[in-house]
Structures are given as C-alpha cells and as structure tokens.
Amino acid sequence: MDIELTVDQELLRNSVQRFLKDEYGFDDRAKIVAGEDGWSRAVWAKFADLGLLAAPFAEEHGGLGNGPLTTMIVMQEFGRSLVVEPYFETVVLAGGLIEALGTDGQRQELLAEIAAGEATWALAWAEPGSRxxxxKVSVSADRRGDDYVLSGTKAAVICAPWADRLIVSARTSGRDGDRDGVSLFIVDSRAAGLHMQGYRTIDGRRAAEITLKDVRxxxxxLLGREGQGSAALENCRDRAIGGLCAEAIGAMTELNAATLDYSKTRKQFGVTLGSFQVLQHRMVDMFIALQxxxxxxxxxxxxxxxxxxxxTKLASGAKTKVGYAARFIGEQAIQLHGGMGMSDELKVGHYFKRIGAIDIQFGDPAFHLMRFARAA
Structure with missing residues (x-):
C-alpha cells in the first residue's frame, strides 16, 4: 500500500523535513534533551510559525483537515529526527479531544492557543495498576455547586512537567472499572491541590506522577458530556496508535538506513560487513519488517x-505488528553496530530507546494482541 499525498500534504512533508534537517540535527537534539527544561520553547514557536501545531485540525479551526493523514506525515518525520517536543501530547491527544468534544467556545479558544504555540497539554488517563x-478510573470528581472537586492519583503522565494544562479522566459515577461514569476535565497544571512529581523517561523526555487533593x-x-468520557478515550486511543505507529516507522526507517551505511563502511577481516551473506539476509529481514x-x-x-x-480492531493489530517489528529492527541494528550500538554517541541507541517507550504507550504489543484476538 502506498498513500498518494495531495500537493498540500507534500508541501507539508517537505517543509517539516527541511526544518528538521536544518535546525534539529542529532547534536541539536542532544543539547535540548540535556538542558534543564528538556525541550525547546524556541523550536515549539517555530512549529507554530510553520503551521504544524494547527495542521491536523479541521479547516474551520485553522488546520489542513484530513487529521489522521496530516498526523501521519508529521509524526513520521518527527520519528526520523527523534523530536522530543510535546507535539503528540498537545496536538494529537489534547487537541484531538478538544476538537471532538469541546463546545464552540472551548474549540475557538483552546485550539487557537494550541495553534499559536501558547499552551502545551498532557493527557492524564493512566492510574497505578490500571494496566x-x-x-479503571478511581480518581473521583464530585459536583459541588458550580465546581467539580477532583481527588486521586494519575500515573506516568507523559510530558506533564511541560504542560500548562491537563485533560484528566475522573469518575463522576459508577464503580472503578465501569465503562459508564468516566468524565474528562480540563485542569490547570498549577491548580491548588495538584502535586506533580516529575522524572526523566528512558527516551529523554519527562513524565510525572500526579496527585490531586480536592482540586476545584x-x-x-468539563470536556464533553458527563459520564461519557470512556468512548472519547477509546477513540483517542485509536488516533494515538495511528500517530505512534507513524512515529515508529520514522525511527525504523532511520535505523535501517544507519545500519546499511555502517555495513558498507565497517570492515571485519579485511572486508566490509555488508559482504557477509548472513548479514545481508538479516538486513533484508529488517527491510521486510519495515515495509x-x-x-x-x-x-x-x-x-x-x-x-x-x-x-479499533485494526489499531490493535497495527500496534502489535509495528511494535514487534520495531523491536526486531532495533535489536538487529544495535547488534550489527557492535559495541558502538550501545553508546550515547551513536543514534541507533536513542532510536531504540524511543521505540521502547512507544511500545508501551496506550498498550504494549502483548496487550493489543489479546484485544485483537478477542475482537476476531
């Protein structure tokens, strides 16, 4: 299968490629990740200037339309350059939920802020033991007059330390595990009673454990209708898997290219690695897994x-297949690079770490294999 892009989509891909090549090289990224903030507000502002932060939204919201296709283009290029800025969390996850569920006022205000690069977001849905x-939502949201009061704990909220606002899933009715009764709320990350314990993730990003104690x-x-947040999160997960798979494809493409180049230059026993037939077969297997x-x-x-x-069934199948293929390609790339493959100085290890993080976002391959089997 090969998607034929429109002229506008080709222009979008070319502009992203050109920007990342000129201003987001491997050394530039290393400096950003090693910095105190762990991401670049200057790069984020340039994403806004290029129109990337609005691109997946509908045309009436300043975007290009065709959200999934636009997301695929951007995320694939971001995967090739290991972009750490919270595009996925802010635009794909939060922006997608706001566009799907928000009132006219929420869409007009919040999507405009995202498009202009004025606000970053994170989605807080996972909880300790939720797997x-x-x-499985135990965070409670009790209605008190004109407010809701949220209490509970969210786990592994990716990019939360960078976020100005959060979308938090909380239970307004029912019991933990019920599909009905889950609602989504927009919460200021600096709200009274909200405590955030941030930490670095394996792929160089940031995440946080979040405790809410009587947060008003x-x-x-409230985002969408009360008690109907689960359906929205399920749709969000499908879109998220599409974006993550595209990002993984970008990383896998670079791993294959780097391994092929290395095999043409690295010599062993007086000949290049690429001349050994058994290694050629392994690289062919990597190419097939990518395609x-x-x-x-x-x-x-x-x-x-x-x-x-x-x-939904297809999303689980894709998350499973792409997850296993990405791990295979990453492991082969590291082994074929020898000891250098384990070093921070070489790109392949960083791609492998990012693939490992993608693997467990919104469900690992084993989880989605079981979901796919149950849906068959």
Missing part, C-alpha cells in the same frame, strides 16, 4: 480518516 484499562475545577471545564509495518500503518491511517467501524 492500559481506560475504564469549574463545571465549564510490512509501513503498509499496515498506512492502512490504519486511511481507516481512521474514513471513520470505519472496524478501526
């Missing part, structure tokens, strides 16, 4: 764009 279950949220900050993953990722993207009813 990828979107309905105006009723106007199979690309085809499935593109199929998922087109299915998301068409709002097909079977998208």
């Amino acid at each position: 990828y279950n979107l309905n 949220v105006p009723a106007s900050n 199979e993953s690309v085809s499935l990722m593109q199929h998922l993207t087109l299915t998301l764009a068409s709002n097909d009813a079977d998208v």
